[in-house]
Amino acid sequence: MTKDVKVLGPGCKRCQTTAEMVKTEAERLGVAIDLEKVTDYAAIAGYGIASTPGIVVDGKVVHAGGLPKAEDIAAWLSA
Amino acid sequence: MTQCCSTPSETPEIKPERTSLWLAAVAASVAAWFLVYAQLQPFSQWAVKQLPVAPGTHLAEALEFFIYDTPKVLMLLTLVVFAMGVVRSFFSPERTRALLAGRREGVGNVAAASLGIVTPFCSCSAVPLFIGFVSAGVPLGVTFSFLIAAPMVNEVALGLLFALLGWKVAVAYLGFGLGIAIVAGWVIGRFHLEGWLEDWVRNVRSSAIDLPAETVTVVDRIKDGIEAVKDIVAKVGKWIVLGIALGAFIHGYVPADLLASIMGRDAWWSVPAAVLIGIPMYSNAAGIVPVVEALLGKGAALGTVLAFMMSVIALSAPELVILRKVLTARLIAVFVGVVGAGILAVGYLFNLLFA
Numbered sequence: 001m002t003k004d005v006k007v008l009g010p011g012c013k014r015c016q017t018t019a020e021m022v023k024t025e026a027e028r029l030g031v032a033i034d035l036e037k038v039t040d041y042a043a044i045a046g047y048g049i050a051s052t053p054g055i056v057v058d059g060k061v062v063h064a065g066g067l068p069k070a071e072d073i074a075a076w077l078s079a
Numbered sequence: 080m081t082q083c084c085s086t087p088s089e090t091p092e093i094k095p096e097r098t099s100l101w102l103a104a105v106a107a108s109v110a111a112w113f114l115v116y117a118q119l120q121p122f123s124q125w126a127v128k129q130l131p132v133a134p135g136t137h138l139a140e141a142l143e144f145f146i147y148d149t150p151k152v153l154m155l156l157t158l159v160v161f162a163m164g165v166v167r168s169f170f171s172p173e174r175t176r177a178l179l180a181g182r183r184e185g186v187g188n189v190a191a192a193s194l195g196i197v198t199p200f201c202s203c204s205a206v207p208l209f210i211g212f213v214s215a216g217v218p219l220g221v222t223f224s225f226l227i228a229a230p231m232v233n234e235v236a237l238g239l240l241f242a243l244l245g246w247k248v249a250v251a252y253l254g255f256g257l258g259i260a261i262v263a264g265w266v267i268g269r270f271h272l273e274g275w276l277e278d279w280v281r282n283v284r285s286s287a288i289d290l291p292a293e294t295v296t297v298v299d300r301i302k303d304g305i306e307a308v309k310d311i312v313a314k315v316g317k318w319i320v321l322g323i324a325l326g327a328f329i330h331g332y333v334p335a336d337l338l339a340s341i342m343g344r345d346a347w348w349s350v351p352a353a354v355l356i357g358i359p360m361y362s363n364a365a366g367i368v369p370v371v372e373a374l375l376g377k378g379a380a381l382g383t384v385l386a387f388m389m390s391v392i393a394l395s396a397p398e399l400v401i402l403r404k405v406l407t408a409r410l411i412a413v414f415v416g417v418v419g420a421g422i423l424a425v426g427y428l429f430n431l432l433f434a
Contacts, residue, residue, distance in 0.1 A: 010206065041206050041404065045283045050211030051172040051204050065171050065199065067306075069299075 002032045003077060008044045008054035009037070014067055015053040022055065025073040033077065101298045109158075116154055123147035141331025148323045148369055152239065156319070156365055157308050159238030164307025167199045168300040172208055179225070180216045184268045187221035192260035195228030205398065209405050213276070214283045220268015227418055228260035231393040235311070236364035243372045251429065252385060259389070259421035266417050275410040318366030326373035339378035349383045350426035354419055357390025361398075367391050382429030389422045 005022055009015025019037055026033040038044055038056075047056060051065030055076065062076045123146040132139045175198045179191055200208070205226065212222040232253060241249035273281070329338075342349050367388050374384050399411055406414070 008207075012204075041210065042279050042283055044207050045210035045214055048211070048215070049173065050176050050208050050215075051199070052207050064173055065204075 002034050004036075004058050005033045005077075006036045006038050006056040008047060008049060008056065008064075009039065009052040010041065010044070011037075011039050012052065018053040018055065018067060021068065021070060022073055022077075025070060026077055029074060029077055031077045098297050101301050105301055112154065112158060116151075119151050119154075120147060123150075137331045139331075141327040144330040144373070145323055145327040148326065148372075149320065152243075152319055152323060152365065152369060153312070153316075155239060155242045156235060156315075157312060159234050160308050160311045161304040163197075163234035163238075164304035165300045166197055167307070168295065168303040170194070170198045172198055172200070172204070172211065175225070176212055176215055176217060179212070179221055182218070182221055184218055184220055184265060187218060188224040188261045188264045188268070191217075191221045191224035191264065192228040192232075192257045195225045195260060196232050196234070196257075198225075198229065200229040205401050206404055209402070210280055210283055213280065218268055219273055219276075220264045220266075222264075223267045223414070224260045224264025227263055227393060228257060230398070231260065231389060232256035233364060235315070236368065236388075236392065239365060239368040240371075243368060244375065247433075248381065248385075251432070255385075255425040255429070256389065259393075259418065259425060263417045263421050267413060270413065272410055272413065275407045275413075277405055277407060280405045315363040315365045318363045319369070322362065322366030323369040326369035329370065329373040330376060333377055335377045338374065342374060342379035342383050344380040344383075344430050346383075349380070350386050350423060350430070353383050353387035353426065354390045354422050357387045358394045358415070358419070359396050360391045361395040362391055364388075364392050380430045381433045382426040382431070385429055386422050386426030389425065390419070393422070394418055 003026075005026075007015060007019040007022060009018070015037070019035065022033070022035060026035075038047075044052065044054065047054060047061050049061060049064035053063075053067075054061060054065075055063040055068060055073075057076045057079070063072070123143060126146050127139060127143045128134070130139075130142065132142060175194045178194065179187060182190060209222060209226065212225065213219060217225075237249050237253055240252055340346065342353070371384050371388050375381065394415055399415070402414075403411060
């Protein structure tokens with residue numbers, strides 16, 4: 001089953017790093033993901049976060065603000 | 080820095096010896112920091128003597144300022160940023176928002192300005208933060224109090240002011256910085272300018288989300304501190320060197336009586352001039368404090384110099400460009416006007432108090 005993952009962020013360096021980390025973890029775990037970067041401010045705000053980068057997995061916000069930890073990404077992807 | 084070795088780890092799988100190892104490493108690093116720091120002044124004097132420059136000349140004075148201040152400022156910055164990185168791991172914009180949502184003005188402004196000091200904030204996050212706050216029911220004026228305090232009254236500015244100019248100046252800056260953020264936010268709230276937000280901002284409807292708790296251990300908080308150091312020092316390094324070079328030039332070459340006549344207490348127009356000059360300029364607090372130090376050494380009035388510093392940090396052209404995405408030009412003008420007036424008042428007040 002493909003997981004729908006969105007990385008929320010206006011395109012700052014941390015947001016790109018976060019997207020790369022998600023990709024790397026997904027490959028390591030062998031989880032199929034559909035990764036989308038959301039850069040539109042209105043769309044980002046619609047998810048209810050106040051700091052970026054944010055991560056949304058299957059429609060649920062799991063992280064906001066700062067770089068996530070690799071272990072946490074793995075946990076979100078395999079949940 | 081506290082070293083409570085018996086801090087219970089929040090997750091059972093973290094081995095306690097690993098935590099104590101990290102704490103020991105932090106304690107050792109801090110001790111080494113103080114040892115090196117104590118040697119900086121003798122070292123810089125020795126280093127300048129080795130250079131083929133006649134002592135007592137303008138060049139020698141400028142070089143000594145530069146050679147002493149660069150490692151000093153960088154070391155102080157590292158320590159302060161590390162400590163605040165650890166403190167900030169206890170706060171997040173989402174948590175701050177939850178504390179502020181539905182708060183009434185007044186109390187809300189005070190809380191917002193205070194939380195602005197400890198909540199992690201970077202200008203690239205200013206827009207999501209602004210919308211996130213306003214759409215979740217934080218009053219506009221309270222949001223502004225946060226947005227003014229967060230960049231202006233930050234750990235870098237306070238730490239460096241404390242170290243270079245003493246605790247009185249640092250405490251005064253803290254008090255007046257918070258005062259400006261609280262009053263300016265309150266005033267903007269009184270104007271009821273919600274209609275002056277960009278249309279799309281008003282249409283964003285979101286509810287504050289509850290994030291699943293991520294496991295945060297003591298070691299994670301230490302790592303957060305180290306991460307903050309890497310991040311900030313990389314980002315502001317060039318500003319610091321530029322600021323110190325400018326400070327060194329002022330220290331070595333600018334005649335004291337010239338500067339005192341321009342920026343001294345008797346020149347009433349120098350406070351508004353300092354605020355106006357500061358708006359288009361942009362620098363990190365770390366870059367501006369060495370300049371402040373050098374200007375003060377040459378007889379500039381404290382209020383004038385701090386007004387300049389606040390204006391450079393709190394009202395910067397790049398931040399206004401970012402905020403323009405969510406605020407109409409009219410609201411930006413009100414923001415600049417109210418904050419500028421506050422800085423002006425503080426400048427005059429400082430000059431009166433620290434006579």
